[in-house]
Amino acid sequence: MNNNRQQRHKGLVIALHANFYQVRLCKEDLNEELNGVNELLCTARTRLSQKGERIYVGDQVEIEAIDWKEKRAIVVAIAPRLGILKRPMVANCTKLVIVISLMQPAVDANQLSRFLLSAETTDLPIDIAFSKSDLVDFSLAEQWQKRVERWGYNSFLVSSLNNVGIEQLRHSLDDSPISVICGPSGVGKTSLINSLIPSLDLKVGAVSGRLQRGRHTTRHVQLFPIGNGGMIADTPGFNRPTLPKDPRKLGWLFPEIRSAFIEKPCRFRNCLHQNELGCTVGTNWDRYTFYTQSLESLLSPH
Ligand SMILES: Nc1nc2c(ncn2[C@@H]2O[C@H](COP(=O)(O)OP(=O)(O)OP(=O)(O)O)[C@@H](O)[C@H]2O)c(=O)[nH]1
Numbered sequence: 084m085n086n087n088r089q090q091r092h093k094g095l096v097i098a099l100h101a102n103f104y105q106v107r108l109c110k111e112d113l114n115e116e117l118n119g120v121n122e123l124l125c126t127a128r129t130r131l132s133q134k135g136e137r138i139y140v141g142d143q144v145e146i147e148a149i150d151w152k153e154k155r156a157i158v159v160a161i162a163p164r165l166g167i168l169k170r171p172m173v174a175n176c177t178k179l180v181i182v183i184s185l186m187q188p189a190v191d192a193n194q195l196s197r198f199l200l201s202a203e204t205t206d207l208p209i210d211i212a213f214s215k216s217d218l219v220d221f222s223l224a225e226q227w228q229k230r231v232e233r234w235g236y237n238s239f240l241v242s243s244l245n246n247v248g249i250e251q252l253r254h255s256l257d258d259s260p261i262s263v264i265c266g267p268s269g270v271g272k273t274s275l276i277n278s279l280i281p282s283l284d285l286k287v288g289a290v291s292g293r294l295q296r297g298r299h300t301t302r303h304v305q306l307f308p309i310g311n312g313g314m315i316a317d318t319p320g321f322n323r324p325t326l327p328k329d330p331r332k333l334g335w336l337f338p339e340i341r342s343a344f345i346e347k348p349c350r351f352r353n354c355l356h357q358n359e360l361g362c363t364v365g366t367n368w369d370r371y372t373f374y375t376q377s378l379e380s381l382l383s384p385h
């Protein structure tokens with residue numbers, strides 16, 4: 084038996100496969116002589132499963148009983164979480180990047196806003212990546228950047244085809260241990276992840292033989308290292324916005340309203356910013372109509 088077997092190691096759950104957890108060993112642990120093994124397929128210790136403790140992608144875990152040869156181990160503890168993203172289920176997420184294509188399909192301001200609202204309910208920092216920048220004039224791309232800046236968002240112009248803006252996007256994720264990419268279907272999320280991680284196919288290929296799982300055949304969440312110490316999640320879904328039930332909370336999901344309100348609060352605490360007396364948010368802002376429509380859908384749900 085390998086004498087490393089009883090040692091505890093720390094790792095990050097990067098994917099779930101039926102009853103197995105794919106765990107990537109922590110960087111410090113990787114410095115040890117581990118025969119080049121950096122990922123293990125783990126089961127959960129019975130006591131953990133009995134207590135009903137679920138393990139999510141993004142969880143920091145401790146593992147024991149490591150079999151380096153078979154690349155197997157047992158998860159014995161889960162570190163306290165910063166939080167859990169619901170759709171997709173990712174623990175300890177630190178940033179959301181919403182990908183929206185400038186063309187094919189063209190940007191739809193309301194669709195983008197629905198994604199932003201959904202993202203805002205998580206309380207995480209949000210950036211926008213305008214993809215397929217190779218398909219439009221720079222001036223149009225720039226207009227969109229300026230527009231969302233007025234909404235309160237930082238954005239990037241990227242093209243996976245021409246490898247434009249990829250390094251800037253990567254750099255923006257430097258301080259985020261776990262970033263989640265989301266956005267509508269077909270905007271180029273997968274292409275973007277491939278651009279961020281040129282070696283991805285190689286790495287994924289290495290595990291897929293063992294797990295009988297190809298990158299494009301799975302719709303489960305998986306975390307990939309993006310070369311700055313951080314991880315990025317490729318996510319399915321996240322298409323329908325989750326609005327708060329309380330209409331009075333809707334305003335907090337709009338940075339424009341937040342900043343107006345913080346500068347000078349409306350006269351009434353329960354102001355819905357619909358031109359009421361003493362409202363400091365006003366009606367003269369780009370997403371006012373979108374805000375009003377979202378509010379109406381909350382006030383009179385079907
Ligand atoms: N011109 C251009 N096309 C792109 C770019 N990125 C992706 N595409 C194309 O857009 C289409 C969709 O790309 P994907 O990367 O599969 O998009 P996705 O967002 O992952 O799509 P789903 O998996 O359906 O969610 C493909 O035909 C890509 O070749 C880009 O930067 N420029």
Ligand SMILES: [Zn+2]
Nearest residue numbers: 349354356362
């Ligand atoms: Zn108001």
